[in-house]
Amino acid sequence: MTRPRNGMHRPTARLATACALLALLALASGCSSAVRAYQREKLTDRIMSFSADAKLDARRMKTFESREGSTGGTGGTGGGCACN
Amino acid sequence: MQLSARALRLALVLAGLAAFGSAGIPPAGADALPDEPMVSSLFRFFTDSKHVAVRSLMGDYATVVKGTTAFTVHVNNEHVTIPAISAPAGTQEAVDAITTASRPISGNAYQDYVKVRNEFQGGVSSRGRSLDYYLSHETDYLGQQLSGHYDRDLHDALLNLSFGTSYGWDAIKPLQDSDTNTGNASKRTMHWNVVATQVLRPTTVLRAGLEYNIVHGLQHNPYRNVYAGGTNVPERHPDERQRRDLFLKLNQYLSNRSSLKFNYRLYNDDWGVTSHELGADLSQYITHGVIVRYGYRYYTQTSADFYRPEYLTTDGIDGYRTGDYRLGPLSSHLFGGTLSVDLAQLAAEHNLWRRFGMSVNYERYFNNNNYSANIVETALDFRF
Numbered sequence: 508m509t510r511p512r513n514g515m516h517r518p519t520a521r522l523a524t525a526c527a528l529l530a531l532l533a534l535a536s537g538c539s540s541a542v543r544a545y546q547r548e549k550l551t552d553r554i555m556s557f558s559a560d561a562k563l564d565a566r567r568m569k570t571f572e573s574r575e576g577s578t579g580g581t582g583g584t585g586g587g588c589a590c591n
Numbered sequence: 592m593q594l595s596a597r598a599l600r601l602a603l604v605l606a607g608l609a610a611f612g613s614a615g616i617p618p619a620g621a622d623a624l625p626d627e628p629m630v631s632s633l634f635r636f637f638t639d640s641k642h643v644a645v646r647s648l649m650g651d652y653a654t655v656v657k658g659t660t661a662f663t664v665h666v667n668n669e670h671v672t673i674p675a676i677s678a679p680a681g682t683q684e685a686v687d688a689i690t691t692a693s694r695p696i697s698g699n700a701y702q703d704y705v706k707v708r709n710e711f712q713g714g715v716s717s718r719g720r721s722l723d724y725y726l727s728h729e730t731d732y733l734g735q736q737l738s739g740h741y742d743r744d745l746h747d748a749l750l751n752l753s754f755g756t757s758y759g760w761d762a763i764k765p766l767q768d769s770d771t772n773t774g775n776a777s778k779r780t781m782h783w784n785v786v787a788t789q790v791l792r793p794t795t796v797l798r799a800g801l802e803y804n805i806v807h808g809l810q811h812n813p814y815r816n817v818y819a820g821g822t823n824v825p826e827r828h829p830d831e832r833q834r835r836d837l838f839l840k841l842n843q844y845l846s847n848r849s850s851l852k853f854n855y856r857l858y859n860d861d862w863g864v865t866s867h868e869l870g871a872d873l874s875q876y877i878t879h880g881v882i883v884r885y886g887y888r889y890y891t892q893t894s895a896d897f898y899r900p901e902y903l904t905t906d907g908i909d910g911y912r913t914g915d916y917r918l919g920p921l922s923s924h925l926f927g928g929t930l931s932v933d934l935a936q937l938a939a940e941h942n943l944w945r946r947f948g949m950s951v952n953y954e955r956y957f958n959n960n961n962y963s964a965n966i967v968e969t970a971l972d973f974r975f
Binding site: 542544546547548549550552553554555557560562563566567570571574575576577578579580582 | 635637651747748749753755784786788790791792793794796798800802804834835836838840842844848849850852854856858860864866868872874875876882884890892895917918919921923925929933952954956958962964966968
């Protein structure tokens, strides 16, 4: 029996890949900012942190994975359980 | 040929994990180590419109050795109460909340069924590298995972690049009951991700990531039947799935001691599911050490190629058939709010109280399948 074919249309897939590469290139270039160390006080505030939300994000991901057909968005994967 | 491809993928994961053991890597600044040992506990209660309840008791411990190496332990005990079925086994009315798996029909199916899940996770991280082991145990499911991560600051720490990988192996032993359709089985998951975080302005930071998963093995529900060709037949999904996503997160600090966080995710897999997720969170200091957070998330997805509300023949589509509504067209909303209190700032002069932090979180989730859920969390932290 054959497996279902890829569901993403080629233009969508190409657009997504192009966007991803552009975003990563823009970030990797580091040319978009010249923020000095002493100017980063606000960035260290808890309400600006990505990692402060990591546990909540992980629990949310578990909830969403057990209710929806997709995964991801946290930069890692949750471990296996019967919920998936 | 297929074996070689699997071996190659496994070798890539193992090579990635081995790289974390290498020395001489400069410190990274993406995720700061905890300043002092900390114990956290969290109580979580989930209840939904199908009268399923999930009670979770979680504990976390983190400590730092020599200022550069952190050890973390996470445990979780979950009780899932699935109500007595009022419909034939395997139908959507007999759906389980956290597992989305129909309950096995053992004993009296018209009584509540309680399932227990225990979870353990242990990890070590140092100088931008981390290794984690994960274990999840249920009576019919044992999930394990080994994961590694490496990140590095670049451009005067304005940019952080992170690479992660994991290998998960799950053993599935369906309880043998009248609705069991599958014998013992396994599932393997390989995962890779690359994430870049860039400081754009003194008040703006952007994160972008790409993730890729290959899942191989049993991916349908061993207890679920599908109505096809005028009769009930066991659910059957493909045994391989390639899943990938791209996500963007933007955090913006606002002038009145608040922040706005936006996120977008595009997901696609080779079963034909494409999804978009859009979310926003507003965090605001009420006073020193007290934060309130409001959040909203919208999600929409297309259906899998082989999903049909009803199948005309028992063969389904190309031999596959599903009763899993997660593979159908879907949209959902989530609203929520969190109140966090950090007594280290609110009661800084008090020797005991300043070691505590606490939070209360409420979320409401609903989707277009007439499904809704309420989630309540309370958390308590203690710093030594």
